Amino acid sequence: MSEEICFLNKDTLVIKTPKKSPLILRMVVLLFAMVCGVYICLICLKQIKPHTKAKFLSIKVIEHQNSCPFSGHDLYMHYPQPQTFTREECGCNPVRYFAILSMQRSGSGWFETLLNNHTNVSSNGEIFSVKERRINISSILKTMDKVYNLDWFTSASKNECSAAVGFKWMLNQGLMEHHEEIVEYFKKKGVSAIFLFRRNLLRRMISVLANSYDKDAKLLNGTHKSHVHSPLEAQILANYKPKINATLMIKELNKANETTTRALEYFKSTRHIVVYYEDVINNRTKLKDVQEFLRLPYRELKSRQVRIHTAPLWEQVQNWADVKDGLNGTSFETFLH
Ligand SMILES: *[C@@H]1O[C@H](CO)[C@@H](O)[C@H](O)[C@H]1NC(C)=O
Ligand SMILES: *[C@@H]1O[C@H](CO)[C@@H](O)[C@H](O)[C@H]1NC(C)=O
Ligand SMILES: *[C@@H]1O[C@H](CO)[C@@H](O)[C@H](O)[C@H]1NC(C)=O
Ligand SMILES: *[C@@H]1O[C@H](CO)[C@@H](O)[C@H](O)[C@H]1NC(C)=O
Ligand SMILES: *[C@@H]1O[C@H](CO)[C@@H](O)[C@H](O)[C@H]1NC(C)=O
Numbered sequence: 450m451s452e453e454i455c456f457l458n459k460d461t462l463v464i465k466t467p468k469k470s471p472l473i474l475r476m477v478v479l480l481f482a483m484v485c486g487v488y489i490c491l492i493c494l495k496q497i498k499p500h501t502k503a504k505f506l507s508i509k510v511i512e513h514q515n516s517c518p519f520s521g522h523d524l525y526m527h528y529p530q531p532q533t534f535t536r537e538e539c540g541c542n543p544v545r546y547f548a549i550l551s552m553q554r555s556g557s558g559w560f561e562t563l564l565n566n567h568t569n570v571s572s573n574g575e576i577f578s579v580k581e582r583r584i585n586i587s588s589i590l591k592t593m594d595k596v597y598n599l600d601w602f603t604s605a606s607k608n609e610c611s612a613a614v615g616f617k618w619m620l621n622q623g624l625m626e627h628h629e630e631i632v633e634y635f636k637k638k639g640v641s642a643i644f645l646f647r648r649n650l651l652r653r654m655i656s657v658l659a660n661s662y663d664k665d666a667k668l669l670n671g672t673h674k675s676h677v678h679s680p681l682e683a684q685i686l687a688n689y690k691p692k693i694n695a696t697l698m699i700k701e702l703n704k705a706n707e708t709t710t711r712a713l714e715y716f717k718s719t720r721h722i723v724v725y726y727e728d729v730i731n732n733r734t735k736l737k738d739v740q741e742f743l744r745l746p747y748r749e750l751k752s753r754q755v756r757i758h759t760a761p762l763w764e765q766v767q768n769w770a771d772v773k774d775g776l777n778g779t780s781f782e783t784f785l786h
């Protein structure tokens with residue numbers, strides 16, 4: 450009888466109730482109604498609860514079918530099951546997914562070596578510098594799936610005991626072009642974005658020009674290097690002083706500024722942090738914010754890379770007077786100092 454009552458509404462029951470002992474029957478009906486009510490409430494709560502925390506949790510639950518103890522609902526915690534190896538004793542350590550979104554010559558190479566100095570971070574480099582991998586969105590998503598499932602191998606991969614896995618992605622490597630699908634992927638998969646930008650876009654421009662020159666000139670014993678590990682190498686590269694086309698300069702600076710602004714706009718709905726190269730240079734403790742963002746155990750991080758351009762800005766270009774005049778009175782004037 451209890452089952453019947455649960456699925457009938459109260460009015461129907463009252464009509465069917467015999468008139469012999471109305472009080473007892475009414476009490477019974479009331480009791481069942483209460484039990485049913487509580488039961489329905491519990492089911493509802495169970496369904497609603499995770500959704501308030503994370504919209505896309507349902508997808509995560511499917512992946513979460515291994516034998517790890519239940520670790521709460523968190524869209525940003527993952528338990529990948531790589532196809533190429535087993536995670537051994539770290540199988541139940543949660544893994545965070547991240548992507549360093551940056552532009553060329555903004556210190557991202559150095560920043561990545563710092564992150565990779567953490568025992569539990571695998572940042573796999575600029576994987577989308579290879580055109581084939583970003584030829585279309587399905588190729589991009591397939592590549593990311595492989596990275597985040599820990600099946601991507603580079604010298605930076607820590608495999609079993611990675612607590613954070615990711616890679617470095619330049620804005621002009623398909624990221625802006627396919628931003629809608631990528632934002633959707635980041636939100637669905639729980640990928641956190643680390644924006645790494647350079648405040649002084651003039652310094653960045655000088656670095657771009659110098660690096661581009663070295664591609665052909667190969668100043669270091671006939672090899673082109675974008676990053677160096679000794680003061681001597683840094684000095685050799687810094688000896689080259691580019692000449693800046695003052696006419697193009699403002700246009701280029703505006704373009705770079707617009708691109709970063711647009712990237713932040715596109716990705717504002719994903720979990721992200723914005724880091725400036727200059728801030729990390731001036732205060733290494735900034736890396737603590739990044740480690741907290743990735744919920745990593747705190748480590749002191751070191752890189753063997755050496756900065757190339759350390760001289761005052763006016764010594765780094767051939768035509769400083771043109772540059773100074775060109776920027777005087779513009780919104781980029783502060784870059785001169
Ligand atoms: C971090 O850097 C230090 C100093 O260069 C080095 O001794 C250590 O092995 C590095 N750790 C990792 C995990 O790369
Ligand atoms: C994407 O590119 C890959 C590799 O070139 C190709 O095999 C695949 O068919 C392409 N997919 C779409 C949807 O164009
Ligand atoms: C970090 O890696 C070490 C082994 O190198 C492992 O013992 C530890 O559990 C890892 N920590 C996290 C948070 O995954
Ligand atoms: C270039 O090669 C010479 C001879 O092998 C070596 O002594 C010198 O240190 C090298 N210079 C750099 C910048 O690597
Ligand atoms: C600067 O660039 C513009 C456009 O490419 C070019 O017309 C001009 O000749 C360049 N000026 C110098 C000084 O190289």
Ligand SMILES: *[C@@H]1O[C@H](CO)[C@@H](O)[C@H](O)[C@H]1NC(C)=O
Nearest residue numbers: 731732733734735736737738
């Ligand atoms: C360095 O960065 C840390 C972390 O963001 C911050 O707490 C600290 O105040 C900064 N120190 C200075 C001197 O700015």
Ligand SMILES: *[C@@H]1O[C@H](CO)[C@@H](O)[C@H](O)[C@H]1NC(C)=O
Nearest residue numbers: 773774775776777778782785
């Ligand atoms: C900037 O331009 C103004 C006049 O337009 C001039 O008085 C000033 O000295 C210039 N500043 C610099 C740093 O060249």
Ligand SMILES: *[C@@H]1O[C@H](CO)[C@@H](O)[C@H](O)[C@H]1NC(C)=O
Nearest residue numbers: 703706707710779780781782
């Ligand atoms: C960069 O672009 C933003 C948005 O368009 C603008 O508000 C800002 O003033 C620009 N920065 C500079 C230095 O021009």
